[in-house]
Amino acid sequence: MAAAYFLIAILGCADGSVDCTPVMTVPTRYESEAACSAAAPGALLEHNNFDFPSLVAECRREAPRAASAERDRDPPPAVPTRRG
Template identity: 50%
Template sequence: MGPVTYVLAIMGCADGGAACQQVALAPARYESVAACQAASGDVLASSTDFDFPTLLARCRTAKEQAAIERKPAPRGRAVKQG
């Protein structure tokens, strides 16, 4: 098994956190979950161009993120990546 890398997904939430959708993915990759979590505050602070009352940051392994990206988005919802 190779090294695990982490990505930071920005989630937009309309209801305070229960029903969120991924709106962006930070461009950096992190070598540990601790490094990913440490970067989340700065990434959220710079994520001001999304029209959601609540934004959250979620650290995921690159493998988890790839699996999420392979799933089709629910109808009626656009998912912005980038």
């Protein structure tokens, strides 16, 4: 089983940090929560063009999707059809 990684989610909030809605996920993956947290302020400064009274950057743990990625990569085998 592969290790989990962290992504920075940018949330748009209606009133401070209440009623927040995810508006984007920064595509960079971080191997630790500490590395993600250290990068969050810079990501918030870079991605601040959303129409909300306030924005918040939050690190979220993402589990690897090896099984589904492998399933999506390999198409199912062709099934012969009978004619006649």
